[in-house]
Amino acid sequence: MEAKTDVLLGLQWGDEGKGKIVDVLTPAYDIVARFQGGPNAGHTIEFGDKKFVLHTIPSGIFNGETVNVIGNGVLIDPFIFDQEIEAIGTSGVDVSKNVLISRKAHLILPTHRLLDAVYEKAKGREKIGSTLKGIGPAYTDKAARKGLRVGDIDLPDFELRYRKIRSQHLKIVSLYIHDFRSVEIEGMPFEAYEKSWLEKLVILQQFEKTDSEYFLNRSLSEGKKILAEGAQGTMLDVDFGAYPYVTSSSTTSAGVCSGLGIPPGKVGQVFGIFKAYCTRVGSGPFPTELFDKTGEKLREKGNEFGATTGRPRRCGWLDLPALKYAIMLNGVTELKMMKADVLSGFPEIKVATGYKINGQITETVPFDSERADIEVAYKTFEGWDDKLEEITGFDELPHQLKNYIQFIETETGIPIKLVSVGPNRKETIVRKATA
Numbered sequence: 001m002e003a004k005t006d007v008l009l010g011l012q013w014g015d016e017g018k019g020k021i022v023d024v025l026t027p028a029y030d031i032v033a034r035f036q037g038g039p040n041a042g043h044t045i046e047f048g049d050k051k052f053v054l055h056t057i058p059s060g061i062f063n064g065e066t067v068n069v070i071g072n073g074v075l076i077d078p079f080i081f082d083q084e085i086e087a088i089g090t091s092g093v094d095v096s097k098n099v100l101i102s103r104k105a106h107l108i109l110p111t112h113r114l115l116d117a118v119y120e121k122a123k124g125r126e127k128i129g130s131t132l133k134g135i136g137p138a139y140t141d142k143a144a145r146k147g148l149r150v151g152d153i154d155l156p157d158f159e160l161r162y163r164k165i166r167s168q169h170l171k172i173v174s175l176y177i178h179d180f181r182s183v184e185i186e187g188m189p190f191e192a193y194e195k196s197w198l199e200k201l202v203i204l205q206q207f208e209k210t211d212s213e214y215f216l217n218r219s220l221s222e223g224k225k226i227l228a229e230g231a232q233g234t235m236l237d238v239d240f241g242a243y244p245y246v247t248s249s250s251t252t253s254a255g256v257c258s259g260l261g262i263p264p265g266k267v268g269q270v271f272g273i274f275k276a277y278c279t280r281v282g283s284g285p286f287p288t289e290l291f292d293k294t295g296e297k298l299r300e301k302g303n304e305f306g307a308t309t310g311r312p313r314r315c316g317w318l319d320l321p322a323l324k325y326a327i328m329l330n331g332v333t334e335l336k337m338m339k340a341d342v343l344s345g346f347p348e349i350k351v352a353t354g355y356k357i358n359g360q361i362t363e364t365v366p367f368d369s370e371r372a373d374i375e376v377a378y379k380t381f382e383g384w385d386d387k388l389e390e391i392t393g394f395d396e397l398p399h400q401l402k403n404y405i406q407f408i409e410t411e412t413g414i415p416i417k418l419v420s421v422g423p424n425r426k427e428t429i430v431r432k433a434t435a
Helices: 018-028 078-089 110-126 135-143 150-154 158-173 190-204 212-221 254-260 293-301 320-330 399-412
Strands: 005-010 031-034 043-047 050-054 067-070 099-102 208-210 226-229 267-275 278-280 314-316 334-338 348-357 360-362 374-382 416-420 428-430
Touching: 005 018, 005 254, 018 043, 018 226, 018 267, 018 334, 018 416, 018 428, 031 212, 050 078, 067 212, 078 190, 099 212, 110 135, 110 158, 110 190, 150 158, 150 190, 150 208, 208 212, 212 226, 212 254, 267 320, 293 314, 320 348, 320 399, 334 399, 348 399, 374 399, 399 416
Parallel strands: 005 226, 005 267, 031 067, 031 226, 067 099, 099 208, 267 334, 334 416
Antiparallel strands: 043 050, 278 314, 348 360, 348 374, 416 428
16 A cells, blocks of 8 residues: 655744654654755754754654655755764764665755855845855755756766856855955855865765655555655745745745655645744744743743754744644644643743734734734733653643643644653653543
């Protein structure tokens, strides 16, 4: 019997905890495949006393029986990829044995990161909060049909093609700065970084490169189970996020089809990951953002600092209209709530239930959230002070948290089948049935 591909993705502005849940679910799957994004992602996995942050490699890497596929929709920076391999190697995992890379995955070139830096600086106060990993410029070249792909490394004219696009990029950079050599990337002058980047290309030769669309569809026909892993979050989608404060790829379930070559009819369950509150890194609208001590407490308790950039995350209450919007766009069939433990100790908890715009209450996410004068309508819940990390069953959760969960389920119409009560993979409550 032909299997289907389940999808796991974020429903907010990223940083929802996707890496942990992929790690928890991996034993049930034969293949885990990343379908978009690049090293701007930071998927954190903790087990025992170890902590790993994955940027490009799928989060199923710590299960030796699982094949991990980097799909055609993903961007790869060989320099960062090498660092990731070394970090994972400390766990005893030989990454090269169970990672396949699509030949069609595009490369992030050193000059892409250079362009990212000068573009962001030129925006001044209008900057979007880029991670400066070269994501936008690399996807731009992909759309302009002049990018370089992993499969191109094996071609005899790769160096010539690299030099050509490098020259084009440097001409653009010269419009912004006089001397590109003065720009530092990864703590080193540009030319030193570029030299190291070129040396790291050989790392990609250690991995099996494949036409992943054939591999994945063949695997489905053989009955193998696939989990597609998304990066960033729905509210950062290039089409449906708060443009222009978005990433450069499709972060919704639609991105699975274009990022892996899997047809829509072969998509199965869609698992939507969300935090029990909201966070955002970088610029852009955030209606429920808290600028007071409550927001600071959320940041401290939740250790809300970017896994990729280290930047402090903006924190706020759960935004129900935005969550419903993300559920609609993705066709979510099952919700998974993260960081419920962080809300312990707050006397009351709020949830945004609607927006008041021009005197009218709406649950519709506005076209231009940045310029809309939004007043948020909240529903308030009684808080709880219980320590959740040791709880292993849903029935043991404080009744206030169960009321909070039930409200979200009722409003969204989607069951919450998993509640995370700590960062470690063991601190996870899987519900056998919806309460």
